[in-house]
Amino acid sequence: MHTESHNPMVIDTLPLPPGSTGWPLVGEALALTANPFKFMGDRATRHGVVTRSRLMNKDLAILAGPEAAAIFLDEANIRRAGGLPPHAADLFGAGVVNQIDGDEHRRRKRHLMHTVDAEALAHYLPVIRRHVRARVAQWSKAGEIKLQDACIVLTQELIFANFAGLEPDEATLLRYARGYADFGKALFGLPLALPGTPLARARAFSQEMRQTFSQVVEARRTAPTGDGVSRLVASEVDGEHLATQDIARELQHLMFAASGLSAWFCYGAQALAQDDTLADRLRAVVSQLGADPSGRELLESPELVAFVREVKRLALLIPITAIGVARQDFAVAGHRIPKGWLVLWSTYASHTSANVAPYASAERFDPSRYERGEGEAPHHFAPQGPGEALTSHRCAGVEYSTLVLLQFFVELLRAPRLTLPAQDLSIDMSQLPASWRSGLRVRFGTPTG
Ligand code: HEM
Structure with a gap:
């Protein structure tokens, strides 16, 4: 497949991928925004590893599965510059x-x-533990809470503390949470910045955060700490240091990228509340750990790690990697992707679609699958993008998010038993991350109502 993907003589003769170009002017943009997860999943189920689509006036190839990941990773095939719509690129900062x-x-x-x-990570862990512990204690005391809102605030608290060394008050955390929610809506919404629209609000928020981060950078230049900003200020690569504006922009992107962690907290909490056997087994594992386990101890617990992997695989966060552009004509599974097309690799379809995902009963939540070696082969388990962090666009936060999730579930498993009061547990999949319509109400310490 790799050879075929590069041989121009062969590629010229190949057909375009199966799929649809949708409606005039909009292409399939409406179906995509209505439910991006279903959109990706349906196409992989119908057409396999490559599907043709169209967004507004741009042709798009949707790739899924491990073999397509290898082709997607090849920089001779795909560049990232120019892949995002201009309003999205601008929000992150060019x-x-x-x-x-x-x-x-x-x-x-x-x-x-x-x-x-x-x-x-070793420096962040005690800070993570302090915040998670305090929040879980607060929630258990309250008895019943909307976990989704609570986890959004906790996520903001953790990433601001770890990466920016800031400990904002509750009202500010809520405002930041709303700001990053607008950021998400604006990135995936219509590029209209009329007053009152998410894009207008996200632009104002983005500017505010960049200013805040610039001030933090300047402060850390004179008095460094162990936070992410101080590490970026100190960082030297091939003799290059980052300018204040670059650090502020990168931090803005990183904070937004990291804010999705809340959906993983919620998904895992729901899985524990719905499966007493699993929760009891993990509680027994946690009871063997010391009061304040080190990162290594957490990572050396195969049951906890498998649980976190399964949460990462199935939780509905974002359905795709970033969008790239075809640099040249190339082939995927006997189809030609022409130069200039937009191309993406669907994390969602690659891990859940029965047709392409290399998992037995892929839709089932089953942490024990990793004991059987599932997910081991190259690009089989890549919920944060395929490849290696230093040489590809794979998420920078893979290990960080694993550590945070491990610590979060340890504290949750040490709290009074979690149950779900009767509620509509359906998920609105037009949101990114997908959101529980009920806000995911949970109760600590009483049986399911
Ligand atoms: C919360 C769960 C998260 C998910 C589902 C997630 C997922 C992803 C995905 C799919 C990509 C694109 C990969 C690609 O283009 O090939 C990405 C990129 C990135 N993520 Fe995450 N991520 C998460 C958390 C985090 C965290 C906690 C951080 C903070 C360190 C982070 C920082 C980044 C950065 C900096 C990139 C861009 C990497 C690059 O372009 O080279 N992410 N993430």
Whole structure:
């Protein structure tokens, strides 16, 4: 397949992928925004590893599965610059890590990975533990809460503390949470910045956050701490240091990227509340850990790690990697992707679609699948993008999010038993991340009502 993907003689003769170009002018944009998860899943189920689509006036190839991941990762095939719609690129700030390629990307990524290397994670863990513990205690005391809102606030609290060294008050955390929610709506919504629209609000918020982060950078230049900003200020790659504006922009992107963690907290909490056997088994595992387990102890618990992997695989966060552009004609599974097409790899379809996902009963929540070796082969388990962090666009936050999730579930499993009061547990999949319509009400310490 790899050879075929590059041989121009062969590629010229190949048909375009199966699929639809949708309606004039809009293409399939309406179906995509109505439910991006279903959109990706349906296409993989119907057509397999490659589907043709069209968004507004742009042709799009949707890829799924491990073999397509290898082709997608090849920089001769795909560039990221120019892939995002202009309003989205502008919100992140031109030239941040998700929009650059080649050596420039490698250098930038090496800087960023200093915020999540082993030393950084060891420094963050006590801070994570302190916040998670306090929140879980607060929730259990309240008895019944809407977990979704609570986890959104907790996520903001963690990432601001770890990466920016800031501990905003509750009202400010809520405002930041709303700001990043607008950011998400604006990125995936219509590019109209009329007053009162999410895009107008997201632009104002983005500007405010960049100013806040710039001030933090300046403060850390004179008095460094162990937070992410201080690590970026100190970072030197091939003799290059980052300018204040670059750090502020990267931090803005990173904060938005990290804010989805809340959906993983919720998904895992629901899985525990719905499966007493699983929860009891994990509670027994947690009872064997010390009061304040180190990162290594957490990672050396196969049952907890398998649980976190399964949450990452199935929780509905974002259905795709970033969108790239075909640099040249190339082939995927006997079909030609012409130069200039938009191309994406669907994380959602790649992990859940029966047709392409390399998992037995892929839709089932089953952490024990990892004991049987599922997810081990290259690009089989890539919910945060395929490839290696330093040489591809794979998420910078893979290890950080694993650590945060492990610590979160440890504290949750140590709290009074979690149950779900009667409620509509359906999920609105037009939101990113997908959101529980009921807000996911949970009760600590009483049987299911
Ligand atoms: C909450 C769950 C998260 C999910 C589902 C997620 C998923 C992803 C995905 C799919 C990508 C694109 C990969 C690609 O284009 O190939 C990505 C990129 C990225 N993520 Fe995450 N991520 C999460 C959390 C985080 C966290 C906690 C951080 C903070 C360190 C982070 C930082 C980044 C960065 C900096 C990139 C851009 C990497 C690049 O372009 O080289 N993410 N993430």
